Amino acid sequence: MSVxxxxxxxxxxxxxxxxxxxxxxxxxxxxxITAPSRDDPQKVSxxxxxxxxxxxxxxxxxxxxxxxxxxxxxxxxxxxxxxLDNYARERWExxxxxxxxxxxxxxxxxxxGPPTSVxxxxxxxKLVTTGxxxxxxxxxxxxxxxxxxxxxxxxxxxxxxxxxxxxxxxxSVEVLxxxxxxxxxxxxxxxxxxxxxxxxxxxxKYLVDFGLVYSPSSTPQQxxxxxxxxxxxxxxxxxxxxxxxxxDALKSxxxxxxxxxxxxxxxxxxxxxxxxxxxxLALFTKMxxxxxxxxxxxxxxxxxxxxxxxxITSDQIISYLRAHAHPQLVKAAAVNGNPVLPPTxxxxxxxxxxxxxxxxxxxxxxxKEFETQKEYEGCARYxxxxxxxxxKNDAKRMFFVTRHEQLRDYLKxxxxxxxxQ
Numbered sequence: 288m289s290v291x292x293x294x295x296x297x298x299x300x301x302x303x304x305x306x307x308x309x310x311x312x313x314x315x316x317x318x319x320i321t322a323p324s325r326d327d328p329q330k331v332s333x334x335x336x337x338x339x340x341x342x343x344x345x346x347x348x349x350x351x352x353x354x355x356x357x358x359x360x361x362x363x364x365x366x367x368x369x370x371l372d373n374y375a376r377e378r379w380e381x382x383x384x385x386x387x388x389x390x391x392x393x394x395x396x397x398x399x400g401p402p403t404s405v406x407x408x409x410x411x412x413k414l415v416t417t418g419x420x421x422x423x424x425x426x427x428x429x430x431x432x433x434x435x436x437x438x439x440x441x442x443x444x445x446x447x448x449x450x451x452x453x454x455x456x457x458x459s460v461e462v463l464x465x466x467x468x469x470x471x472x473x474x475x476x477x478x479x480x481x482x483x484x485x486x487x488x489x490x491x492k493y494l495v496d497f498g499l500v501y502s503p504s505s506t507p508q509q510x511x512x513x514x515x516x517x518x519x520x521x522x523x524x525x526x527x528x529x530x531x532x533x534x535d536a537l538k539s540x541x542x543x544x545x546x547x548x549x550x551x552x553x554x555x556x557x558x559x560x561x562x563x564x565x566x567x568l569a570l571f572t573k574m575x576x577x578x579x580x581x582x583x584x585x586x587x588x589x590x591x592x593x594x595x596x597x598x599i600t601s602d603q604i605i606s607y608l609r610a611h612a613h614p615q616l617v618k619a620a621a622v623n624g625n626p627v628l629p630p631t632x633x634x635x636x637x638x639x640x641x642x643x644x645x646x647x648x649x650x651x652x653x654x655k656e657f658e659t660q661k662e663y664e665g666c667a668r669y670x671x672x673x674x675x676x677x678x679k680n681d682a683k684r685m686f687f688v689t690r691h692e693q694l695r696d697y698l699k700x701x702x703x704x705x706x707x708q
Contacts, residue, residue, distance in 0.1 A: 358477040358509035366511055368475045371501055375513035378498025379437075380563055382444070386414055386432060387566045388424040402496045412447040416597075425570065427598030433567060434607060441515055444497060455493075457486055465490055469499065470520035472512040480508050545612045551629045553586045558613065570594050571604045586632065591639040601640035605633055649677055654694070655685035662701075669697050 309331065312318045317337050323329040333341070381401045386409060400406075409415050414429035425433075432443055445466060452459045465487055472478060480488060491510060494500040499516035503509070546564070548556045555572055558581050559565065565582055568574070571594035572584040594604060605628065612627045620627045657663035663684040670676040670688050679686035688694060 356479045356482045358479040366477070366501070366503065368514075371474065371511055371513045374501050375498040375515045378496070379441075379515065382409070382497070383433065383563055384566065385409065386425055386429045387563065387570065388415065404493060405496050408444070408447055408451065411451055412444075424597050425599070427600060427603070430570070430597075430599045430603050430607075434603065434610070437515075438518060441497075441499070441519065445519075448493065448497075455489075457490065461486055462490060466516075466519060469494070469512055469516040470518075472517055474512060474514055474517045477506075477509040477511055480510060545610070545614055545617065547608055547611045548613045548616050549586070549608060549628060549632055551631050553632060553635070555584045555586060557582050557584070567607070570597070570599065586636065588639050588642075591636055592643050595640055595643045601637045604636055649687075649689065651677055651687050651689045652691040653685060653687050654691075655683070657684045660684065665701070666694065666698065670694055 309318065309320060313320055316334050318331050319334055321327070321330045378401075382405055385401050385406060401409075406415075409429075410417060412428070413426055414432050416424065416426055432440060435443065449459050449462050452462050461484075480491065483491070491500055491502060494516070495502050497515070499513055499519075501511045501513060503511075546558045547568075548558075555568070557564065557568055560580050565574070565577075568582070568584060571586065571590055573587050573590045575583040575585065577583075591601070591604065595601070609627050617627055619625075626633075654666065657666070663681075663686075667676065667679050667681075667686050670686060673693055675688040675690045675694070677687045677689055
């Protein structure tokens with residue numbers, strides 16, 4: 288293809304960006320660019336090796352097996368698309384319940400919860416916190432995670448997994464390659480683990496925890512991709528609710544309808560029976576009566592302050608209420624030319640956040656200038672576990688506590704232990 292033809296594409300009209308991209312592709316030996324001459328125009332073409340590898344990847348040929356190897360063993364009984372959808376839904380809702388921290392010990396009402404590997408990953412990604420300083424629970428990043436569509440939530444979790452791959456003794460490049468392979472598999476079909484490398488088999492265990500893959504205990508030599516993995520490379524969008532949005536991700540139906548009505552007196556009515564949606568509302572709402580298909584509540588200063596204490600912002604609360612507004616509320620607003628949410632409610636939620644952002648004085652002690660990162664982390668963790676930690680800055684290795692006696696004794700015993708070694 289000539290460079291002039293390439294330049295005619297609308298998204299490649301800007302010269303600096305186009306030239307920079309072509310230069311990068313050339314340095315990576317993905318394309319070759321001929322020298323301009325009077326007789327022949329300057330041309331761009333794929334290099335021979337890249338072209339051959341791309342063809343194999345697109346057709347599933349070669350040794351890479353980019354479309355997986357179907358299993359020829361007898362399929363486990365009862366494993367069909369409906370079973371895989373239910374399995375993936377249960378796994379993913381376990382994760383969302385843990386983020387919301389809706390039930391005691393971060394578990395669902397049936398006593399289950401996400402595996403330890405998933406919990407540690409969510410904590411590493413700062414979607415949830417642990418410790419006595421804040422009581423644990425959801426963070427600002429965690430609430431933003433809930434506001435995303437399901438496909439974006441899955442990728443957010445997978446990106447955290449990739450970032451922490453080295454700690455799990457996995458190669459980031461191989462992890463990413465395996466994920467793209469999963470995106471090309473077919474829902475409801477079984478695939479063989481015989482051709483997978485040892486590291487890919489290790490990856491499967493994590494993907495089972497995420498709900499992206501199902502591996503029958505009776506036939507461990509095969510695995511089934513769920514709809515969460517087969518749609519990894521799709522461009523599905525608009526699934527903005529927490530559990531109802533997930534239902535739509537598992538079906539071919541249109542987007543989810545809203546379910547929340549809020550009045551100027553801060554009374555809230557939610558037409559849902561989903562424990563997960565109710566748990567999300569409870570993060571910033573004082574819940575009232577629960578009916579078979581509806582719950583009532585009120586947005587109060589205390590409930591908003593509680594949400595803000597976990598890092599949730601007023602804008603996030605407003606965005607959630609607006610995104611899940613009942614269709615009748617949206618219709619009435621459109622007819623009358625009014626905003627979907629009552630302006631008095633929106634303004635008051637923002638004012639309550641401002642109230643909580645006022646400066647507060649706390650008597651205490653500042654610890655800083657630690658010799659090593661390990662020493663700082665150990666002391667900060669000890670202070671948090673004892674409930675005296677008020678503030679910390681990991682970058683500057685300093686923290687502020689309300690009492691110092693226990694921490695002083697801890698530092699002395701730590702120093703004595705190090706000296707004896």
